[in-house]
Each structure stands twice: as C-alpha cells, then as structure tokens.
Amino acid sequence: MASGTAHHATGWAAGVIAAAIVTRAGADSPWHLYAALAFVAGVAGGTAPDWLEVAWWSKKRRLWITHRTFTHWGVGWIALLWWSYRELGHLPIAAPAFGFACGGLIHLFADWPNPLGVPWIVHRHSLNLWRSGRCDLIVVAASWVAAWFFAIHGVPHGWSLEPLRRLA
Numbered sequence: 001m002a003s004g005t006a007h008h009a010t011g012w013a014a015g016v017i018a019a020a021i022v023t024r025a026g027a028d029s030p031w032h033l034y035a036a037l038a039f040v041a042g043v044a045g046g047t048a049p050d051w052l053e054v055a056w057w058s059k060k061r062r063l064w065i066t067h068r069t070f071t072h073w074g075v076g077w078i079a080l081l082w083w084s085y086r087e088l089g090h091l092p093i094a095a096p097a098f099g100f101a102c103g104g105l106i107h108l109f110a111d112w113p114n115p116l117g118v119p120w121i122v123h124r125h126s127l128n129l130w131r132s133g134r135c136d137l138i139v140v141a142a143s144w145v146a147a148w149f150f151a152i153h154g155v156p157h158g159w160s161l162e163p164l165r166r167l168a
Helices: 004-024 033-045 074-087 094-111 136-153 162-166
Strands: none
Touching: 004 033, 004 094, 004 136, 033 094, 074 094, 094 136
8 A cells, every 4th residue: 555645646647647638638728627626536536546445424434344455356356447438528527537436546556566466356366565544655656657647648549549449
C-alpha cells in the first residue's frame, strides 16, 4: 500500500490523465466543464478504494468491509472505466465517472507492488517489489510521467480506444 500522501499525489495525476482523455475524445463541453469534472473525480478516485471502506454513517468510522477486498477489486474499476469511456459524449455523468475510474485504477496500481497485493480478478496478486509506504516516490513519479504523456500525446499512436465504445 502506498501512503495516503502518495495516493493523493497519484490521484491528481489520474485527474490530469482523465481530463486529457475526455478532451481528446471530443467529449468536453465548450467551457471545459466535463474535463474539469473528470479531473476532480480523478482526484477523488485516487483515494476512493480506501475511503469507500469506511462506515461514514457510524460515529466510530470503522471499516464496514475488509481492507483491500471489494473496493480494491480490479474488475469493478475496469468495468467502470470501460462503460464510462464508451458513454463519453452521450451521458453527462460519463466524464466524472471516467475520471473516478482513472483515479481508482491508479490507486490499485500504487498498491499492487506491495506484498498484500490487489484482487485484480479473483485472488489477490502482488508484484512483491517493496513493503507498504516504501518507494512512494517511484509510484508518484511514474503516475506523473503517465500524466505528462497523456496530456502531451494523448493516446499512443496505433492505440485506438474507439473499439471500447462499440463493445456492448
């Protein structure tokens, strides 16, 4: 698990990535409202897998589900990313949902290298590279390199995200 600070920093990078993709997909509004919503949702999504586990309705604010279970499930975040990208330009909620999914996925990528791992499909998988809270600089730097790449270049040449919209 990356530290809270690292998740916040990678969430900001996810917001930049989401806003860039929404803009390049032609799904932005004339005043860049949808790109701004995707950005804000990406920042929130960067920490979402952790705060979604907290029972906000109780006074003690304890976890209502076990850490790194349902809220860290890769399939759910990928499904939200796929659906929201497919609906960009068709539904107003798609841009913030896309940003939220980008933030959630970047959170999972930040948690993946430690021994606890992330449940991508069924069981947890770990890259087993370092212990929790270590090497946060690597995770944050990698996320900001990705943000720079998507902001400058968009989707890499030869990669077409259009088939994602046609999948039903």
